[in-house]
Amino acid sequence: MTKPGIDLTPLLRQEMMPTVWCPGCGHGIIARGIATALMSLGLDMDQVAFVGGIGCSGRAPFYFDANSMHTTHGRALAFATGLKMVNPKLTVIVPMGDGDSMAIGGNHLIHAARRNIDITAVVFNNSIYGMTGGQGAPTSPLDSRSTTSPMGSIEPAFDTVELALAAGATYVARTTTFDFQEMPQLIAGAIRHHGFSVVEVLSQCPTYYGRLNKLGEAPDMLLYERDRTKLLEAFGPPPEITREEMVGQLPIGLFRDEERPEYVDQYHGLIARAGGGKSAS
Amino acid sequence: MRLVQGNEAVALAAVHAGCNFYSGYPITPATEIMEMMARQMPKTGGVFIQMEDEIGSIAAAIGAAWGGAKAMTATSGPGFSLMQENLGYACMTQTPVVVVDSQRGGPSTGLPTLPAQGEVMQARYGTHGDHEVIVLTASSVVEAYRMTVEAFNLSERYRLPVILLLDAVLSHMRENVEFPDVPVRERVMPTIDENFLPFGPDAPFVPFGSGHHTVVTGMSHDETGLPKALAGQAVQRILRGVQDRLAHDAREITFYHEMELADADIVLLTYGITARAAREAVGLLRADGVKAGLLDLQTLWPFPEWLILEKTQAAKAVLVPELNLGQYVIPVRAAIAGRCPVESLGRCDGELFTPEAMVEAAKALAHSLEIGGVAHD
Incomplete structure (x- = not known):
């Protein structure tokens, strides 16, 4: 569905270009993935809202010509929850970084998943805190180097997919910036999905993660992503393998796509039962 | 004439003022506001949500405001401390939202069921950076009702978070009251053209979905909302503008x-x-x-x-x-x-x-x- 040459510029906010992202950063590839997905779905940008947090990924809402909110660190999903509840017509997309999703905002992520509210979270996971200059993240792999783990991280990383599945997200996928053929389809699927969706995209940060971990330039890091992941042969839960076995075969693909009562629908059912007549929207 | 509790009066006043979004997290002595809103919101077609914490509560309220709602949250000291960062976000983004803080003894967990007035300075200066807020208070149940409606009206008029400070006694006290008919400021949707400046002087609050693709950010920005070059100067201009408006209208907004x-x-x-x-x-x-x-x-x-x-x-x-x-x-x-x-x-x-x-x-x-x-x- 993503033919090269498709003009995505109508979806972008030209006055905010160029982006703040470093040369070689994977976040622009993810933004392109989101734009491609939106284009394929033909959504009216008047009815699309981006709600971002803080960090490199948090800047993404600035670059889309839509209703854009750049909120506080980790809280984007809570802002998005209020927005979606009162205006269910909006398609709400939440770009999140490692810190937004897995550290400071982890609580909001698991509760958004538990409620199954119709929001699409796109986790830009580059294994490091880029905006502040290369500190360790909850997604930094064990033994990886950062400015706050100069001798190697002694903490295991969070697996976004496992967390999202356990918390009850009804659409869960993982892909990488190398796998651009799959990425827009997975994101489009997430946007179309009626419920809480999490799409984790493994992204490269050549400026910090690459340099501190001697992974080379951006193209080398794309190949590194290719080599450390393995595409699921079919849709389904992640294979039962240990973390050690996962080296070189971190599963990517679509892990869950299921229907469960969606939160805003549930709430509007409650309004009807309470005799509340007109809806808030 | 009916016997009404302070917290109940706040909830009833909020509904009267057109509040159609409430987010909160249980905390003594503010909880009855939340319980009342849990019953009232669905009946009036509004939204109630119990969030995972107070940080999320105020975040959801601000998000709901941008979705077009008149939004409120209520809490007490510990929760009010957690809300401070996003309170600053509401100031920076000129978002109308009402925050009720029923004060109890502090610091920390303090005296959860006993009254205090320890957040008088926090309400004004608690969030970081220069900003204006409006802080109201009340000494009786009927006044709690009136000030809640005024809180909504002022937040609409000045696009600011308005904080209503109660205390454990007023929240839980019951008085025989006849509710006054306090006028409500309705939100008027302006005509939007390509020259619309969402953060311009006296700009009306225009929520998402209006067709204007507004950028809302806690970063320093100019009247367009975009965090462009010289944003420091622009935000100083915007903040001084708010200050000037409040100073100009001091006699109208000072209740005593x-x-x-x-x-x-x-x-x-x-x-x-x-x-x-x-x-x-x-x-x-x-x-x-x-x-x-x-x-x-x-x-x-x-x-x-x-x-x-x-x-x-x-x-x-x-x-x-x-x-x-x-x-x-x-x-x-x-x-x-x-x-x-x-x-x-x-x-x-x-x-x-x-x-x-x-x-x-x-x-x-x-x-x-x-x-x-x-x-x-």
């Missing part, structure tokens, strides 16, 4: 009561629950020949310096009783600038002042200053 001020030697300056004992204290002092008067503020911030100066012009001393160890007395003292003594009467033990305690403090003050009416030993 006064009692026996015309010839008062000693002015009791109170706010919130403390005013109740002060009213009686003024009567007792007058009966004893001390010319006492009362200035009772419902608008604490923006600081009504002009009003305090006006009302204490002829005073020989000012006494500021408050349920903290001396907070609001600081700007009062600064405003009066040595023209007469300004004494603090503070406590933070979870108890209210009795009128007698105020009488005693006022008499001691009069005595020390050799103000007429107090017998000298």
Whole structure:
């Protein structure tokens, strides 16, 4: 569905270009993935809202010509929850970084998943805190180097997919910036999905993660992503393998796509039962 | 006439004011507001959501405001501390939202079921960076109702978070009330053209979905909303603009009561629950020949310096009783600038002042200053 040459510029906010992202950063590839997905779905940008947090990924809402909110660190999903509840017509997309999703905002992520509210979270996971200059993240792999783990991280990383599945997200996928053929389809699927969706995209940060971990330039890091992941042969839960076995075969693909009562629908059912007549929207 | 609890009055007033979004997290002594909103919101077609914490509560309320709702959250000290960062976000993004803080003893977990007025400064300055907020308070159930509606009206008019400070006693107290018909400021949707500046001077609040692709950010931005070059200068211009508007409208947004001020030697300056004992204290002092008067503020911030100066012009001393160890007395003292003594009467033990305690403090003050009416030993 993503033919090269498709003009995505109508979806972008030209006055905010160029982006703040470093040369070689994977976040622009993810933004392109989101734009491609939106284009394929033909959504009216008047009815699309981006709600971002803080960090490199948090800047993404600035670059889309839509209703854009750049909120506080980790809280984007809570802002998005209020927005979606009162205006269910909006398609709400939440770009999140490692810190937004897995550290400071982890609580909001698991509760958004538990409620199954119709929001699409796109986790830009580059294994490091880029905006502040290369500190360790909850997604930094064990033994990886950062400015706050100069001798190697002694903490295991969070697996976004496992967390999202356990918390009850009804659409869960993982892909990488190398796998651009799959990425827009997975994101489009997430946007179309009626419920809480999490799409984790493994992204490269050549400026910090690459340099501190001697992974080379951006193209080398794309190949590194290719080599450390393995595409699921079919849709389904992640294979039962240990973390050690996962080296070189971190599963990517679509892990869950299921229907469960969606939160805003549930709430509007409650309004009807309470005799509340007109809806808030 | 009906018997209504303070917290219940806040919830009923919010519904009257057009509130159609409530997010919160349970906390004593504010919880009944949330419980009431859980029942009221679905009945009126509004949204109620119990969030995972107070940070999320205020975030959801701000998000809902941008979705087009009149939004409110309520909490107490510990939750109010958690809300501070996003309160600043509401200031920076000029988002109308109402935050109720029913104060209990602090710091930390403090005295969860007992009253205090320890958040007077936090309400004004708690979030980082320069900003304006409006802070209201109340001393009775009917006033809690009125001030809640005014909180919504002012937040709409100035696109600011408005904080209503209650306390554990007022929240849980029941009084026989007849609710006044407080006018409600309705939101008017303007016509949007390509020149619309969402953060321009006096720009109306235009939520998402209007067709204008607004950028809302907590970063410094200009009138377009975009965090462009020279955003520092732009945001200073915007913040000063808010400051100027509030200063210009000071007389309209400052709510207060006064009692026996015309010839008062000693002015009791109170706010919130403390005013109740002060009213009686003024009567007792007058009966004893001390010319006492009362200035009772419902608008604490923006600081009504002009009003305090006006009302204490002829005073020989000012006494500021408050349920903290001396907070609001600081700007009062600064405003009066040595023209007469300004004494603090503070406590933070979870108890209210009795009128007698105020009488005693006022008499001691009069005595020390050799103000007429107090017998000298």
